[in-house]
Structure formats: C-alpha cells, structure tokens
Amino acid sequence: MNAATKLGAYVLGLAVVFGGALGVGNAVGEVGPAPAKSEHEATHSASAADSDGGHAEATATAQDDTPGGLQVSENGYTLNPLTTVKPGEPTDFRFTVTGPDGRPVTDYQVEHDKKLHFIVVSRDLGSFQHLHPVQDGDGVWSVKLTLADPGAYRAFADFAPAGGSGLTLGADLLVAGDYAPKPLPRVARTATVDGYAVSLAGDLVPGQASKLTLSVSKDGRPVTDLQPYLGAYGHLVALRAGDLAYLHVHPEESVKAGPEITFYAEVPSGGEYRLFLDFQHDGKVRTADFTARAAGAGAAQPGADGHGH
Ligand SMILES: [Cu+2]
Numbered sequence: 001m002n003a004a005t006k007l008g009a010y011v012l013g014l015a016v017v018f019g020g021a022l023g024v025g026n027a028v029g030e031v032g033p034a035p036a037k038s039e040h041e042a043t044h045s046a047s048a049a050d051s052d053g054g055h056a057e058a059t060a061t062a063q064d065d066t067p068g069g070l071q072v073s074e075n076g077y078t079l080n081p082l083t084t085v086k087p088g089e090p091t092d093f094r095f096t097v098t099g100p101d102g103r104p105v106t107d108y109q110v111e112h113d114k115k116l117h118f119i120v121v122s123r124d125l126g127s128f129q130h131l132h133p134v135q136d137g138d139g140v141w142s143v144k145l146t147l148a149d150p151g152a153y154r155a156f157a158d159f160a161p162a163g164g165s166g167l168t169l170g171a172d173l174l175v176a177g178d179y180a181p182k183p184l185p186r187v188a189r190t191a192t193v194d195g196y197a198v199s200l201a202g203d204l205v206p207g208q209a210s211k212l213t214l215s216v217s218k219d220g221r222p223v224t225d226l227q228p229y230l231g232a233y234g235h236l237v238a239l240r241a242g243d244l245a246y247l248h249v250h251p252e253e254s255v256k257a258g259p260e261i262t263f264y265a266e267v268p269s270g271g272e273y274r275l276f277l278d279f280q281h282d283g284k285v286r287t288a289d290f291t292a293r294a295a296g297a298g299a300a301q302p303g304a305d306g307h308g309h
Contacts, residue, residue, distance in 0.1 A: 065268075067240070067245035067246065067247065067268055068156075068158075068167070068168030068170075068245070068246045068247070069154070069156045069168045069169070069170040069239075069244060069245060069246025070170060070243060070244070070245055070246075071169065071170065072169055072170060072171045073169065074167055074169060075100075075164075075165075075167060076099060076100030077097055077098065077099055077100070077105070077161065077164075077167055077169060078097065078098045078169070079095060079097055079155070079157050079169035079170070079171045080095055080096045080097070080098060080171075081093075081094075081095045081155065081171050081173060082094040082095055082096065082140070083095070085145060085147050085153075085173055085175050086175065086176070087147060087148065087149055087150045087175050087176070087177050088146070088147075088148055088149075089146065090144055090145070090146045091144070091145050091146065091147075092142055092143075092144060092145075093133075093142065093143050093144070093145035094140055094141065094142045095133075095140075095141050095155075095157070095171075096139055096140055096141065097116075097139070097141075097157060097159065097161075097169065099161060103139070104138060104139025104140065105139055105161050106135070106137070106138070106139040107161065107162035107163075108135075108159050108160065108161060108162060109159075109160040109161070109162055111158075111159070111160055111166065112230040112231050112232070112235070113230045113231050114132050114230065115135065115159065116132070116133060116135070116141060116157055116158070116159040117130065117132065117156075117157075117158040117159070118130075118131045118132065118133050118141075118143060118155065118156070118157055118158075119131070119155070119156040119158065119237055119246075120145065120147070120153055120154070120155045120156075120173065121153065121154055121156075121239060121244065121274075122149070122151055122152070122153050122154075123151065123152040123153060123154055123172075123181070123244065124151070124181040124182050124183075124184070125184060125185075125239060125241060125244070125274045126182045126185070127147075127148070127149075127153075128237070128274075128276045128287060128289060129145070130235070130237065130276070130278055130287070131143045131145065147173070147175050149175070149177075149179075149180075150175045150176055150177025150178055150179050151174075151175055151177075151179040151180075151181065152172060152173075152174055152175075152179070153172070153173040153174075153175065154170055154171070154172060154173070154244050155170065155171050155172075155173050156168055156169070156170050156246050157169050157170075157171075158246075168246050170244065170246065184241055184272060184274075184291055185274075185289070185291045186291060187272070187291045187292060187293050188290060188291060189201075189290075191277075191288040191289055191290050192288075193286045193287060193288045193289075194284075194286050195218055195219070196216055196217070196218050196223070196281070196286060196288065197216075197217050197218070198214055198215065198216050198217075198277060198279075198288035198290075199214070199215045199217075200212065200213075200214055200275070200290050200292065201213045201214075201215070203292075203294075203295070204265060204267045204273060204292055204293070204294035204295075205267075205294060205295065206267055206268065206269050206270050206294050206295070206296045207266065207267075207268070208266060209264045209265070209266045210264065210265055210266065210267070211262060211263075211264055212236070212262070212263045212264070212265055212275075213260050213261070213262050213263075214234065214236075214260070214261045214262075214263070214277055214288070215258075215259045215260045215261075216258050216259050216261070216279060216281070216288075217259055218281075222258065222259035223258045223259050223281055224256075224257060224258050224259060225257050225258065225281070226257045226258035226259075226261070226279055226280065226281055227257070227280040227281060227282075227283070228280070229278060229279065229280035229285055230278075232251050232254075233251060233254060233256075233257060233258060233261050233279065234251050234261035234263070234277055234278065234279045235277070235278040235279075236249050236251070236263050236265070236275060236276070236277050236278075237249075237275075237276045237278075238265055238267070238273050238274070238275050238276075239273065239274045239276075240267070240268075240269070240271060240272075240273050241271060241272040241273065241274060241291075242271065242272075245268065247265060247266075247267065247273075249263045249264065249265045251263050252264065261277070261279065267294045269294070269296065270293075270294045270295055270296030271293070271294060271296075272291055272292070272293050272294075273291070273292050273293070273294060274289060274290070274291055274292075275289065275290040275291075275292055276288075276289050277289070277290075
C-alpha cells in the first residue's frame with residue numbers, strides 16, 4: 001500500500017463514520033463531493049488514472065477528514081440560527097440552512113424518516129435533545145425548543161440536501177444568565193432512564209469500527225418489544241468531549257425488537273465520548289446516556305473517571 005492509498009483508506013474510514021446522517025451500512029459510495037482540495041487528494045487523483053477499483057473508490061470518497069458538527073459552514077452550506085433563546089421559556093426556534101447560492105435550501109433527502117435531524121446539547125454535555133423541526137415553503141425550519149438553564153449549547157443540523165451528500169453543521173446557541181457548567185458524568189456501563197436500565201457492552205477503538213451493544217431492560221426483565229423509531233430500534237448519537245465532534249451512528253439491521261441493539265461506531269481519537277441512545281417503548285421515546293472512553297491519546301476531561309473500563 002503506498003502512502004496515498006493508505007491515507008485514502010484512512011480518510012474513507014472517517015467519511016463512513018463522520019459522513020453525517022449516513023448510516024454505517026450505506027455510507028460507502030454515498031459520500032459526496034470532496035470539499036477541500038488538499039495535497040494528498042491531488043496525489044490521489046493523479047494516481048487514480050491507472051485506477052484499480054480500490055483507487056477509484058478511495059478517490060471518489062476522499063474528503064476533508066474533519067469530523068462532523070464542528071463547523072457552522074461546510075461545502076457551501078451554512079446553518080443560520082434566527083432566534084435567541086431565553087432560559088426556561090419555550091421558544092419557537094427558527095433557522096435556515098443556506099446553500100452555495102446563498103439562499104435557504106428547501107429540498108432535502110429523507111434520511112431515517114426525516115429531512116433534517118436537529119440535536120441540541122449543552123456544551124458541558126449534560127443535556128441532550130433530538131428534535132425534528134418542520135420546514136415552511138421558504139426553507140425556514142422551526143421547532144419548539146426549551147433550554148432550561150442559561151449557558152452555552154451546541155445545535156447540530158444533520159441532513160442531506162437533494163442531490164448532495166450528508167452533512168452535519170453545528171452552531172452555538174448562547175442562553176444568557178448565570179451559568180454553572182457541570183463536570184462530565186463518569187465513565188459508566190449502565191444508564192437508567194424512566195425505570196429502564198440500559199447496559200453498554202463493547203469498546204470504542206480509535207480508527208476502527210467498534211461494535212457497541214446496548215441492552216434494554218425494565219424491572220429486571222429484558223425488553224423484547226421495542227418499537228421502531230426513525231426506522232430502527234435505536235438511534236445513537238456520539239459526541240466527543242472537549243469539542244463536541246459529532247458522530248451519528250445507526251444500528252445493525254435487526255429483526256429482533258430488543259433487548260439488544262447493536263451499533264458500529266468509529267471514533268477519530270482516544271478520549272471521552274458521550275453516547276445518547278434514543279429508543280422507543282410503550283409509545284414513548286426515551287434517551288439513555290453514557291460516558292465512554294476510547295483508549296489512546298485524547299484530551300483528558302475534568303470530571304470523567306480516569307480509571308474506567
Ligand atoms: Cu432525528
């Protein structure tokens with residue numbers, strides 16, 4: 001493997017994981033136009049002239065290896081919040097996504113049952129909301145949003161414009177008032193929500209697809225009648241502590257409605273990640289959250305248990 005091919009494979013790996021809303025199963029080949037023309041890409045295109053399949057695929061999918069959600073503007077698409085949020089007040093939150101022509105995008109592909117997934121987390125990664133805004137004819141999205149406490153939040157729009165590839169844009173939402181950030185919750189293998197216990201098996205390994213199995217139980221009994229939510233039995237969002245790099249993974253196809261939901265996730269570095277699992281049971285969507293650590297070099301976060309699993 002020459003250096004260019006090797007790097008291409010690495011970039012491809014990241015594209016699979018950080019390609020926005022695209023699930024693990026369908027990402028290869030769907031990752032769209034490469035944004036920045038970096039040096040290695042140029043090398044790549046040149047060497048693709050003699051193309052064997054591997055080269056061609058790597059070239060087609062090579063792109064900026066910046067994880068999703070870190071940029072407010074990418075590939076010509078920009079997330080524009082239009083509403084200021086006050087603490088504790090339900091707000092009709094509005095925003096647009098403008099495209100390369102500067103106008104609000106109105107045509108989107110449906111991914112996981114929705115045209116756009118909107119995730120809002122506090123920057124200390126203590127609070128998480130997964131919302132589905134509605135769009136009016138002019139490309140203005142709106143959603144009822146309540147941010148209970150003052151502080152800094154990150155909003156992610158996860159979407160694929162018609163004819164384009166999946167993108168996750170991120171924008172800060174600043175809510176005025178006295179702000180008391182909480183330390184990152186400790187690394188843990190179990191989470192409880194609304195009387196449900198969810199356990200996490202598997203480890204995050206930087207640069208590798210890692211199998212994560214989440215098992216849901218209630219009152220000590222495995223839950224075997226999970227309900228599909230967004231076309232799957234579970235929906236997992238992972239965010240890197242420190243910069244909130246966004247990773248949106250979906251489960252392995254399963255005909256079993258629990259208790260296990262299996263995901264494949266690939267993280268770009270060591271360090272702590274927050275995992276938020278949405279699952280539906282008895283007609284209600286609930287979110288179980290975990291702090292997990294990927295081995296290897298990564299930013300240490302105050303608060304997370306330094307001697308976890
Ligand atoms: Cu969604």
